[in-house]
Every structure is written in C-alpha cells, then in structure tokens.
Amino acid sequence: MDTSQRLLALTQQLHLYKPPPSVNDYEEQRIEETSGDVMSRVGIQESRTPISKDIDRFRPKRASVLICLFEGDAGDLRVILTKRSSTLSTHSGEVALPGGKSEPQDKDDAETATREAKEEIGLDPSLVNIVTVLEPFLSKHLLRVVPVIGILTDKNGFHPSPNPSEVETVFDAPLEMFLKAENEKSEEREWMGDKYLVHFFDYEMDDKKYMIWGLTASILIKAAMLVFQRAPAFPEQTPKFKYPRVVAKDTIMP
Secondary structure: OOHHHHHHHHHHHHHOOOOOOOHHHHHHHHHHHHHOOOEOOOOOEOOOOOOOOOOOOOOOOEEEEEEEEEEOOOOOEEEEEEEEOOOOOOOOOOEEOOEEEOOOOOOOHHHHHHHHHHHHHOOOHHHEEEEEEOOOEEOOOOOEEEEEEEEEOOHHHOOOOOOOOOEEEEEEEEHHHHHOOOOEEEEEEEEOOEEEEEEEEEEEEOOEEEEEEHHHHHHHHHHHHHHHOOOOOOOOOOOOOOOOOOOOOOOOOO
16 A cells, blocks of 8 residues: 555544543533533633632643654654754653643644644644544643544654754654553553553654653554554553642642
8 A cells, every 4th residue: 555545544534433421521511501601512611700609620631732743754754843942841851742731722632733733843734634533631740632644644754953052852652652561651640539541652763761751651642543443562551641620830640
C-alpha cells in the first residue's frame, strides 16, 4: 500500500471514532444545564456568564494537544513530538505533544491544537487534516486536555521552526512504540481513590535520548490502540479522572 492509500484508509478509519463520554463530561453537562452556560458541540464554552448556584464548584481550564501523524521513510507511522524549553515554569525539559490552553477566539479543540502547534513549532494548520478527537485527559495540573488527531499528508511541506521560548527540540517517534513493552516501564499512583499507572518510555533518535512519560505517554498509548486496533503488550490502567469538587491552590495529581 502506498503512502496516499495508507493514510487515506487511516483517515477513513479514524473518522468513524466517537470518544465515549467520561465521568467528567456527565458532571459538566449537569453543571452547565443548571447554570445556564451554553456549550459548543466539542465542549468549549460559547457563553462565559455562568449563573450557577454551585459557584464554588471546580471547573478545570481547557487545553488541547495535537497528535500529528505522518508516514516515515521506512513506511512506519510516526508522531511529531517536542522537548519543552528548560526555562518554562511548568513541565520544563519534558517531552510533550504540541498544544496548549484554549483561547476565547478558538472555535473548537482542533483550532486550539493547530493554533498552538503553529505558535510552538511552525506547523501550518493547512498541512494537517484533522480526523478525530479523543476523550479528555486530566493533566497533573488539573487541566482538561483534549487530544486531537491529525494527518500530515505532505511531510516535506513541514519545516520545523521551534519557538525557543517554548520548545527546545522538535523530533518524531514511531507511534507503534507505545504498544510495545521493550522500552516501557510504569509506576502505580492513586488519585481520588483510583489507582492508575504512569508510563515511561525510553527513546533515542539522532544520538539524543528522550524520556516520554506521564500524560503524553498515556495519550499516545490511547492513540496507538485506536490506530492499530490492539491492546498494548503491557498492563494499562487508567483512572476515572474525576475532578475534585474544590481544589486548593497549586493542587497537582501525584
């Protein structure tokens, strides 16, 4: 199968995916129905004038990340990743997917993800064919993060230009790696009574070593499961990422 046929088949497959509603989606819907807020189809607030009686209820800030897939020279499916700048106040020096917090002008999660990718690594949104979104994840800083999957059909049209204030390096990795046990290890943690696993993947490219872990690893495991239609070769345990009713300042997940 040549590149265009493979990516076309993948696009058609992913277009059919509908993320299941999460515990938090149900809770947010209940809150919004009682507060009078208007929500868009993908969950971004269109009205920001809540009249909820439950004023103190914690509402997470929203963010999106871009899972940008392309076919490598060896025929494998790869994903674009970044190593964050060591000068950033949070997640400095960590491997991440391009993305960030939503802005009022963003019409949906896809626009947030592609806008941030352009700002961070110079990826022109016109080069990315958005095919689906995954269910929201909860970051350790209690952000509601929606992964957006897009296909980069013309990899030669993308010339990375990382924003030095945010990104140190742009690189890519094989997506299927996140289903294999060779370079994976995990640690058990607990959040609001639910145990879960934090995954760590060792990866080396161009004589540089990277550790891909935490939220980024969890998102890529889910994406790989969806793309390749199989479970990982290691235990995978995701918690019910429930939002606490009240959050103290600087609360983070363990």
